[in-house]
Amino acid sequence: MTLVLEAIVLGILTGGVYALMASGLTLIFGVMRIINVGHGALVVLGAYLSFAVWRALHIDPFLTLVITMPVMFVLGIVLQVVFIRPLKTDREGLSVLVTYAIALGIEGLLGFFFTSNYVQLRVWYADSSFPIGSFRITYVYLYGFLLCLAILAAIFLMLYRTTFGASIRATMLNRTAAQLIGIDVDRVSAIAFGIGMATAAAGGVVFGITNAFNPGSHYDLISRLLTIIVLGGLGSLRGAIIAALVMLVSEDITSVLISPVWASFVFFVILVLVLLVRPQGLYGVRVRDRL
Amino acid sequence: MRSLPRLRLIQGAGVVAVFAVAIAVPALAPDPATTNIAVFTMMYIGLATAWNIMGGYTGYISLGHAGFFGFGAYALGLLLARFGVAGGYPPFLLVPVAGLLTAVLALAIGWFALRTRAATFVIVTIAFMFMLQLLAENLVGITGGGGGLSFPIPNWSGDFFNTPYYYVMLLLATVGLGASWLIRHSKFGLGLLAIRDDEDKALAVGVPTRAFKLTAFVISATLVGMIGGVYGYYVTYIYPQFVVDPLIGISMVLMVFLGGLGTLSGPVLGALILEPAQLWLAYNFGASRLYLVFYAAVFLGVILLLPRGIVPSALDLLERWRNRTGPPASRPATPATPAKAVAP
């Protein structure tokens, strides 16, 4: 029983990171109606940027975000303007191809600059932990979780308390209508992509502290992130957060009670069952528009 | 459209010529390095064509077809092991059986997956693919799990080895193209295109959308499964992650988009360009680690310049050149119009 409790606590802590990464992805989908299959590669890029800054400046890896988040934000705007904006017809389909090509390009460049050896970001307190009952919680996991919470809170504040947030939400609801009431949807899209990239930078740093990674790490990441945002409902931030927690907690519990080899299988079963009952996902709005 | 009969004739002659070349490949370029690339290219022509029957005609994008590919490979490999078939020509005879088993699986998966639409459908197909991969890995008693599955090895010489596989792949690709052509010229095909344009309207005018979608899905998956079986026999050893490989699923989609979604020749063209390019780039520039970047750059260039794929864009140019008088802007901008899809 304690093992199950441990699994739940752990699932929530690691789920926070996935929630953050998935929220960027779902935001991008919501605003632009594109499936960014390059998001995993962007997270890995964020981890490598932090790695480079950390290696050069010897500061706490969490602090590298001060540099990497703005850099990734700007890079996101550039990517959006150069590669995504020109897609006029069939955005959903073509965006899969374009972002996949971006992912391959990033993987190739990272392999060239950093080699394909595994690296990990290291903090001096990586191994310190504090006890809760029979097991111990690691500070890095906790800090990572708190960081993700803080950024998610900031995104929510931005979306629901600022005018710019309102224009993002309007664009998500109905692109054409938003355009009609005078919102510059191209600008909103570019900035939303930048925000998505900045969250990828933050997700990347936490991922890079808690996992060893190499340029090829993005394949595993993206398949999990995509399933998370679909379970949550495409374009729903709340859904992405809940779904990330459902995924990690269900996997950890399965791994304790049954076997790790069935952990993701159980998650996929949950996903398929939910989608059969609610094809729009947990929090999605029923969309009737076609692909 | 004025010169339709003449166009038909040219088209017919073109098709015959292309087939003649395809049949002659092993005679024209018998060295194994070329025939090997020919086997994989023909494999992807078949895969892209099969995928297009679902993705191109109905607009339902499946990124999980690698699941059927791997299932077909496992089905054939296990059948061969079960009946103790030795290497040589007989294993090819069991390929249709592997296809039949894939069809049954596709019927079940399609029944579930096709309750969803658009992006949700994309992800559901991915989920099913990973479930199949996990089953191949976890049902150790049946599949051999992480130990992989070996196929019997024919004792053909290195110079000849690839040729039979090439012709079987060619046969499957031809079946796929034949099926595509028949579908396009049937009421069934019109129904599929109606679904792509507006599923709700199609339903309203009496198209049995569910049955139509499911049929297209099963036909597409069956072909992919058979091709997967031949692939497994060709590489002689399969392993869950290497045969239910998301990249194989994505590659066939990329080829269709590159060549032209919903066209007959588009998938063929896409596969003819991408697969040799990928094998060649990896072989020649892989060591520099930058080949992924080249590949990505070429890819991005094509999509941004020809967003609708090569065949529709080229036809557009041709059309524009023919009606030099007409304003090009008056042409419908969407690739979804049936008129486009009839393109060769």
Place this chain on the structure above:
Amino acid sequence: MRRPITAAMAGLGLALVACGGSGGTATSSPGAPITIGVSVSLSGDFSGDGKALEQGYDLWAQDINKNGGLLGHQVTMKYVDDASSTQQVVTNYQNLITVDKVQLVFGPFSSLLTIPASTVVARYGYAFPEPAGGGPSVFNRGLTNLFFVQPAAVEDNLVSYTKFLIGLPADQRPASVAYATQDDPFTQPQVDKAKSLLEAAGVKTAYYKVYPAETTDFTPIALQVASSNADAVILGTQLPDALAFVQTFIQQHYNPKSVIETTGPDQGSQFSGPLAANTEGIMVPAGWTANATAYGNGTFVSEFIAKYGGTAADISGDSAEAYSVGQVTAQAAANAGSIDNAKLIAAMHSGTFQTIQGPMSFDSTGKPQGGVGVYIEQWQSGQAIFVYPPSVAAAKPEYPKNNWQ
């Protein structure tokens, strides 16, 4: 084989090549240069190991060329990337053999790529000495051209570790062991074999779990291992999980008396970088260690450092295995007096070969035979050194291992 004076700097090891390789130092006239083709994974899942293989092969080629070449033929290595994919590895070996017309081929990384590659290579009658494909399914395909250049077949990798545990005085011997392994053809067979041997010797199994190779979050499994409180831990890992398990143990203040991981601790700085001082006491089965006195090893290590920088601890076992493939080929060529593939295959089936992993010979399926077997290496004061069996040990095993710092 011509071994000019430069051999002096090679020390004992290379001197042994000169005399021990064969009496028939046949071709004294330098032949035409030859090319050896290898498909390595420079991108994709196995890219880390692919790079290490390339370094080992390159170093061997440099050495042999400095010493007059392979039977007088100067050697050029040709590498092509297989992107860790079956299709590409099949394509690559056909291209290497039929387009580039390389004279010899060496193996890629991992059983998964070695198996499809081996059938292609066999079709052309080429010898296929390979450093990294040792899973059971490699040997049961009726091929006679394949040679697995490691001290033991994969499933026997942990056997000497079980002997070490069983040989401990009764009051120190672990009462229970926790096992966790990837469901990979490389790791699981060895962990399963160790488990059955230890259970037969009366050591209780406190925990046993198999997890998928593509798992990204290992913490829940590591937590369960920790909460089993077993005296010893046997893990079937690759590098990322090898790190994750140890990190979780440290965080959970779980201090087993002994920890062994199948891969990871042998990856030099990729392993010690993230763990720093906490590598202390961790074991790994290894056919090779920088400190071993095996044949030519000193030279290999010093040249490796000279060429690629770093320290002895940075050298991956993969590089040493690749280097050994070259050594076996060179000695087989000397024995056969030829670099013709058919003759090389015959020679590889018959001789005993001196490598930096120790002496080895091959049975008819290419399984390594009769060598010393796999050793145990343990991290002590920032270096991985041989600690078992005592006959080759450079230090006493640290048991029970110290608590994490």
